[in-house]
Amino acid sequence: MQQHTRQHGPSYGDRPPERHRLVRKLQGIADVTSEERQALLDLPMTVRSYARGEDLVREGDVPNECCLILEGFTFRYKLLPDGRRQIMAFHTPGDIPDLQSLHIGVMDHSIGAMMPTQAAFIPHKSMRDLTHAYPGLLHAFWRDTLIDGAISREWLIGVGRRDAHERIAHLICEMLRRLKAVDLAPNDTFKIPATQADVADALGLSNVHVNRVLQDFRREGLITWTNYTVSILDWERLQKRALFDATYLHQAHEAAA
Amino acid sequence: MQQHTRQHGPSYGDRPPERHRLVRKLQGIADVTSEERQALLDLPMTVRSYARGEDLVREGDVPNECCLILEGFTFRYKLLPDGRRQIMAFHTPGDIPDLQSLHIGVMDHSIGAMMPTQAAFIPHKSMRDLTHAYPGLLHAFWRDTLIDGAISREWLIGVGRRDAHERIAHLICEMLRRLKAVDLAPNDTFKIPATQADVADALGLSNVHVNRVLQDFRREGLITWTNYTVSILDWERLQKRALFDATYLHQAHEAAA
DNA sequence: CGGAACCTTGATGTTACTCAACACAAGTGG
DNA sequence: CCACTTGTGTTGAGTAACATCAAGGTTCCG
Numbered sequence: 323m324q325q326h327t328r329q330h331g332p333s334y335g336d337r338p339p340e341r342h343r344l345v346r347k348l349q350g351i352a353d354v355t356s357e358e359r360q361a362l363l364d365l366p367m368t369v370r371s372y373a374r375g376e377d378l379v380r381e382g383d384v385p386n387e388c389c390l391i392l393e394g395f396t397f398r399y400k401l402l403p404d405g406r407r408q409i410m411a412f413h414t415p416g417d418i419p420d421l422q423s424l425h426i427g428v429m430d431h432s433i434g435a436m437m438p439t440q441a442a443f444i445p446h447k448s449m450r451d452l453t454h455a456y457p458g459l460l461h462a463f464w465r466d467t468l469i470d471g472a473i474s475r476e477w478l479i480g481v482g483r484r485d486a487h488e489r490i491a492h493l494i495c496e497m498l499r500r501l502k503a504v505d506l507a508p509n510d511t512f513k514i515p516a517t518q519a520d521v522a523d524a525l526g527l528s529n530v531h532v533n534r535v536l537q538d539f540r541r542e543g544l545i546t547w548t549n550y551t552v553s554i555l556d557w558e559r560l561q562k563r564a565l566f567d568a569t570y571l572h573q574a575h576e577a578a579a
Numbered sequence: 580m581q582q583h584t585r586q587h588g589p590s591y592g593d594r595p596p597e598r599h600r601l602v603r604k605l606q607g608i609a610d611v612t613s614e615e616r617q618a619l620l621d622l623p624m625t626v627r628s629y630a631r632g633e634d635l636v637r638e639g640d641v642p643n644e645c646c647l648i649l650e651g652f653t654f655r656y657k658l659l660p661d662g663r664r665q666i667m668a669f670h671t672p673g674d675i676p677d678l679q680s681l682h683i684g685v686m687d688h689s690i691g692a693m694m695p696t697q698a699a700f701i702p703h704k705s706m707r708d709l710t711h712a713y714p715g716l717l718h719a720f721w722r723d724t725l726i727d728g729a730i731s732r733e734w735l736i737g738v739g740r741r742d743a744h745e746r747i748a749h750l751i752c753e754m755l756r757r758l759k760a761v762d763l764a765p766n767d768t769f770k771i772p773a774t775q776a777d778v779a780d781a782l783g784l785s786n787v788h789v790n791r792v793l794q795d796f797r798r799e800g801l802i803t804w805t806n807y808t809v810s811i812l813d814w815e816r817l818q819k820r821a822l823f824d825a826t827y828l829h830q831a832h833e834a835a836a
Numbered sequence: 837c838g839g840a841a842c843c844t845t846g847a848t849g850t851t852a853c854t855c856a857a858c859a860c861a862a863g864t865g866g
Numbered sequence: 867c868c869a870c871t872t873g874t875g876t877t878g879a880g881t882a883a884c885a886t887c888a889a890g891g892t893t894c895c896g
Contacts, residue, residue, distance in 0.1 A: 398732075400732075400736055402736070402740060402741070402822055403822060406740040406741075407740070408735060408736040408739045408740045410732045410735050410736070422725045422728070422729075425718060425721055425722040425725055426722065426725050426726070426729070426829055428826065428829075430729055430732075430733075430826050430827040430829070431732065460717075461682060464682055464721050464724075465682040465683065467721075467724065467725060467728065468679045468682055468683050468724060469683070470728065471679070471724065471727065471728035471731065472679075472683070472687055474728065474731055474732050474735055475655075475657075475667045475687075475688065475731050476687075477735055478665060478667050478731060478734055478735050478738060479657055479659070479665040479667070481735060481738045481739045481783065482665045482738045482780075482782070482783030483659060483663040483664070483665045483780075483783060484659070484663075485851075485852095486851080486852070517873085517874065517875090518874075518875070519874080523739075523740075525739070526738065526739030526740060527852075527853090528852070528853055528854075529874090529875085530852085530853075530854080530855095530876085530877090531851090531852055531853075533875065533876060533877090534852095534876090534877090537876085565659055565660060569685065569687050570687040572683055572685075572687070742883075742884095743883080743884075774841085774842065774843090775842075775843070776842085784884080784885090785884075785885055785886075786842095786843090787844085787845090787884095787885075787886080787887095788883090788884065788885075790843065790844065790845090791844090791845090794844085
């Protein structure tokens with residue numbers, strides 16, 4: 323590795339530029355007028371930082387604000403009483419992982435930081451005012467939660483009916499497409515702060531088996547995956563291996579490789 | 580029509596009484612005023628019938644209407660290229676399984692009838708007019724899709740991290756609670772038109788294994804399941820076996836046994 | 837009566853899990 | 867600076883929970 327780890331996150335002024343990611347993301351799934359764009363940028367937000375392993379929101383909470391990911395990565399997860407963990411989604415900058423809390427009071431799962439993460443918390447009231455003033459944004463947000471649901475259904479197919487190789491290949495395909503859509507995957511390479519154990523808990527596998535499958539993929543020249551950095555070496559074969567079809571991502575503009 | 584909100588005045592005219600299930604269901608998840616109630620009942624609908632195995636909506640379709648289940652059962656499913664099938668949701672009378680098509684053009688999965696089913700098709704335009712006139716209903720519908728998402732996430736945990744016994748017990752618990760909420764499970768007994776192969780495809784198992792687990796449950800005196808009829812004999816132990824916690828269903832009123 | 841759809845049972849096979857050990861890097865406190 | 871710890875990746879051996887394959891049984895229905 324070269325000069326990668328900027329230990330100390332850059333400190334932004336009182337309006338972090340990452341706020342634009344929300345606009346960028348919504349533009350990816352709906353039309354956003356310049357008025358709406360400005361209203362989004364003017365939302366009152368409280369920025370907080372989290373270390374890896376900390377929870378932004380916890381199962382059982384009844385939040386009165388939504389969190390917008392500015393920098394970092396989070397995952398949606400749930401624990402069984404005996405500690406088994408299922409990760410149900412990864413979220414990237416621009417996402418609002420608990421948007422649903424606007425309508426569903428009590429959280430039925432937790433949201434944790436996968437790496438040092440900055441999140442902007444927006445009061446529910448502000449969100450309601452915003453969507454009241456701009457119904458177009460309300461539909462954009464609804465659409466966003468629907469796509470989130472479509473992704474979790476696709477994960478359901480994976481865990482239910484794909485074998486380990488297909489599952490892992492599929493996850494890599496999905497992350498590439500999603501990160502490309504927010505310009506975070508130049509050269510078919512992206513960072514993903516997931517350990518092999520995280521991947522295992524996302525795909526319903528054991529960490530040991532994830533390790534072995536990744537070695538297969540490396541041997542086959544499909545990908546590299548070291549230091550939390552994934553590079554796709556053979557997109558065509560990887561897609562085939564995954565039985566990947568990006569329709570479910572409902573991306574407005576094509577980000578195909 | 581001033582007095583129409585009286586519970587016992589069944590003056591639906593020539594409208595099918597099943598239409599009320601939609602009201603019943605929405606009342607279960609949000610407050611519905613009597614005006615909104617009437618507007619729901621006045622929605623233009625085209626009723627169509629389907630035999631078991633027929634699709635109401637198919638992957639790739641771009642629908643311009645939503646389907647409301649009046650009578651019967653449907654499931655949401657998707658096929659892999661080689662025929663493997665994953666069922667992602669069961670839907671009961673009162674559900675609008677493709678409500679999302681209002682915002683997401685192309686269907687990324689199919690909806691099939693599990694038994695002879697009557698569905699009422701409502702033009703998207705009528706739905707948009709309705710939610711425009713009654714924003715409260717818009718939020719009720721959004722909430723409905725969010726709960727649908729919560730259920731599919733719970734299925735994801737099941738398939739990812741529960742073993743076969745837990746999965747099957749959990750499905751039974753969920754169906755009981757959901758059907759009780761629409762008064763379709765008197766005496767902890769309900770009909771579910773799923774074959775063992777259907778259950779297998781919903782839970783990521785083989786039909787043979789489903790059969791064996793069901794036999795275990797029968798031997799243990801937890802349930803009976805014959806002729807598409809399920810009876811819960813020991814709710815307490817079944818819940819324990821399933822690690823069941825109904826929070827994710829977000830039911831407004833408790834329907835606990 | 838014959839067939840179709842579904843359920844049941846047994847035998848066999850395999851995917852992926854568990855357990856356990858070790859390697860390696862980075863961070864931490866002495 | 868080192869010894870120690872902690873987190874992560876890697877490898878091997880043994881095993882369990884499933885799947886698959888195949889056959890027979892039941893029920894229902896035209």
